[in-house]
Amino acid sequence: MLFAVRITDKPGMGATRRGVRDAHIAYLSAHAAMLVLAGPVMDAEGNSIGSVRLVEAENRPAAERLCAEDPFALAGCFASVEIDPYRIVFRDGRLVE
Structure with a gap:
């Protein structure tokens, strides 16, 4: 299942x-199979x-774990993490649908 992840x-x-x-x-590289795309949002x-990621995960808890165990999260960088199911149309x- 795909999830859109928006991190501020x-x-x-x-x-x-x-x-x-x-x-x-290194952490994201170890989980690269879950990443359809990932990168920073710039001012x-x-x-x-922040960051935007498109994540392929078995379920929402798996997508949440991917974010929660990220060294950026563990270092206290994240103000918010939004995770929503996502469907690619184009x-x-x-x-492509």
């Missing part, structure tokens, strides 16, 4: 994110202020 960081977490980024990348100055400019 707490303000002022740039230094913390940079400090745990290697652990975060106008190019600073990361991919790469083509209707």
Whole structure:
């Protein structure tokens, strides 16, 4: 099942994110099979202020665990995490449903 994940960081977490980024990348790499796409959301100055992920998970609790065990979450970076079921209608400019 696909889930859209929107993560908003707490303000002022740039230094913390940079400090745990290697652990975060290693963690997501270990779970790469679950990631359809993932990347940071940036502010106008190019600073990361959160993330968007499209996650393939067995169920919502599995998607929640993926986020909760992320080193960014464990370091206290996340202000909010929204997880909703998702359905792809268009991919790469083509209707796929």
